[in-house]
Amino acid sequence: MNYQLYRTSYFVPRTSYLVLLTSYFILLTSSLLAQAPAAELVKKVKAKLDKVNDYVATGKMKTDVVFIKAPISNIKAYYKKPNKFQVKRDGGLSLLPKGGVSINISSLLLTDDYTAINAGNGTIDNLPVRIIKLLPLTETSEVVLTTLYIDEKALLIRKASTTTKDNGTYDMQLSFGKYADWGLPDKVIFSFNTKDYKLPKGVTLEYDDGSKKPELPKNKKGKVEITYSAYVINKGVSDEMIK
């Protein structure tokens, strides 16, 4: 009798373990089936961007850096595969942030030399996004980590955050419109770290107009906002244009 009881109590827990284990595997498999692996999603986005061999985009650029006073200016952006990108201001000089990345999404996915890691889900502008982290495999890479916020449905990068070795962290927020099918944004907001700017007054021989100058905020993030109005895609861009 005692032996029978012992056998029954031993059998019941083993069955429940089996059920639990099976259901765990079913859940895991279904979740994996629902979400494509990170690397695959990045590849899909890259394939979409790869449709663009070159483009000339026209737009307007607004520079918001505490020590730079520049008017909103008309710009032309030139891109040529694989990594040539140049923003030129129409009739004027431009100060554009340096760094591992230009203000261009293709440069984010330039090589295959990275590991893509799924970092969960989130929302950007009320749109669901997959968060994917790209870790470069080469130790010499200037980029330490790139975080992509990918709209899985439209295969668009809505936001990218790139941490570099020497130039801090760059954030790129992208808005899409009529060129979304090509993966090209209508608006890019590029934010970055800035350093303080100072020159001796004896060198600049400044004109003191007597007005009280406001204290400039320190260590404020700089922002460059480019709003593209039109793209001319795959019509050819010469190297001269990008120079």
Place this chain on the structure above:
Amino acid sequence: MWKLIKIEVFKIFKKPRTYIAFIAIWAIVSLIQLALYVDGQKYIDFVLSGVNDTFKVGGKIINGYFVCFIILQTLLIHVPLLVALVSADMVAGEANMGTLRLLVTKPQSRTTLLLSKFIASSVYTIALLLWIAVIGLFLSMFIFGTDGLINAKSDQIILLNANDVFWRYLCAFAFAELALITVGSLGFFFSIFAENSLGPIVATMSVIIVFTILSTLEIPLFESVKQYFFTTHMIGWKGFFEMKQTAEGDSIPGTIRNLPAVLRSAGVLLAHIVFFVGASIVVFKRKDVLS
């Protein structure tokens, strides 16, 4: 009076030393142009030393407008000496040669005589500045081409569009003219008291050097009084190279950030000119001319 002015202008341009200023300016401008043509990038690297790590400059930064800005900035400290060379000689030079007494015996009034001399020295100043404009601006535009202008201040960088620069230079040169005529009027005033031109030239330059140093030094004691130095207002031409901003912080092309301040500076310079010339006339009318 018109005839008198013509005679005075003729006398100025008859003297070989008048042309020293033109040759000196040509030499300085050429050297600056050569230096910036050969090694301009190093100068840019210095000016943008705090920015170069984070930003890259697109466009032709070393262009005619930028070169002219450097030339004006450098020359407008030294040109007063060249202006004083002539203006401080206008009356003292005549006294030195012994022709002043002869001159005041002529039927025209002393006021007319002095005004014609002052206007003639101003004509020379205008010619000098036009010369700077021709070789400093137009020749630089020809050699270096044109693009937007980068105006590096002590705590900010102003970027001006290429089509928003030329008119600013026209205003700046007009303002610089006023500044140099102020220096000329000071030299002219000192010239009344001397028997040879060396004293008034040195006195004019001494005043400018002392006032410029006091204006540049950031010592609280001088901060409150430097608004009264005319040298503080002489660099008001730089005010034309700043733009107004919207509430969002966007710079507005075609505007001047603080036009009232620039006009006030122009007014201060004009008041100095009126004061120095007026004082010269008052003193000269009472002067017993013995030489």
